[in-house]
Structure formats: structure tokens, C-alpha cells
Amino acid sequence: xxxxxxxxxxxxxxxxxxxxxxxxxxxxxxxxxxxxxxxxxxxxxxxxxxxxxxxxxxxxxxxxxxxxxxxxxxxxxxxxxxxxxxxxxxxxxxxxxxxxxxxxxxxxxxxxxxxxxxxxxxxxxxxxxxxxxxxxx
Numbered sequence: 860x861x862x863x864x865x866x867x868x869x870x871x872x873x874x875x876x877x878x879x880x881x882x883x884x885x886x887x888x889x890x891x892x893x894x895x896x897x898x899x900x901x902x903x904x905x906x907x908x909x910x911x912x913x914x915x916x917x918x919x920x921x922x923x924x925x926x927x928x929x930x931x932x933x934x935x936x937x938x939x940x941x942x943x944x945x946x947x948x949x950x951x952x953x954x955x956x957x958x959x960x961x962x963x964x965x966x967x968x969x970x971x972x973x974x975x976x977x978x979x980x981x982x983x984x985x986x987x988x989x990x991x992x993x994x995x996x
Contacts, residue, residue, distance in 0.1 A: 900969070903984050904977040913972045921965040928958045
């Protein structure tokens with residue numbers, strides 16, 4: 860086997876390996892989007908199209924509020940760590956409380972679009988899924 864043929868074979872194998880990894884990466888990325896909290900809730904509660912549209916609006920609003928509070932949190936943390944000002948600590952803890960309040964309000968808003976049987980299922984879902992709590996049961 861001459862050098863030219865050897866290099867062609869090596870390049871071909873490397874191209875196949877790269878294509879395989881690219882396919883696995885993109886396939887994994889697409890599949891992970893299907894199992895997020897949104898889809899789990901829609902599937903578990905059997906939302907109709909009207910409920911899904913309202914739920915998507917709630918998600919959009921929740922993300923906006925959460926993003927705003929998180930940005931404020933980062934700013935306050937930076938201020939707290941760069942200064943010796945203890946008043947920043949109070950503002951920082953208030954922001955953590957605000958974030959939890961935003962999350963609780965979101966859950967209450969989702970409950971409002973549910974019918975009675977869906978509310979019961981949603982309560983069960985909250986208790987058993989880790990995307991609502993950090994405590995594993």
C-alpha cells in the first residue's frame with residue numbers, strides 16, 4: 860500500500876467518524892427538547908389546544924419575569940461581593956424570595972387553566988417531579 864492510498868483511507872475514516880458524531884450530537888439535541896417540563900405537563904394533563912396556547916403564553920410571561928429577576932440577582936450578587944455593604948445582602952435575599960414567588964405564581968396560573976381532574980393530576984405531578992423541587996423523593 861502506498862502513502863497516497865493510506866492517507867485517503869485515513870481521511871475517509873476520519874470523515875465517517877466526524878459525520879457519525881455530528882449525527883449523534885444533533886439527534887440528541889432534538890430528542891432532549893421533547894421531554895422538557897412543558898411537554899411533560901401537556902402530555903400528563905392532556906391539555907387541549909386552547910389550554911396549550913394559554914400555557915405557552917404563561918411560559919413566555921414566566922420566562923420574562925424570571926429573566927428579569929435573575930439579571931437583578933446577578934447585579935446584586937456582584938455588588939454584594941465587590942463591596943462591604945451589608946444592605947446588599949438584604950436586597951439579595953429579597954430577590955431570591957421574589958424568584959420563588961414568581962415560580963409559585965406560575966404554578967398557580969397553570970392551575971387556573973386546568974379543569975378539576977387536571978388540577979389533581981398537576982398536584983401529583985408537582986409532588987413527584989424534580990423540575991418543581993430539588994428534593995428527590
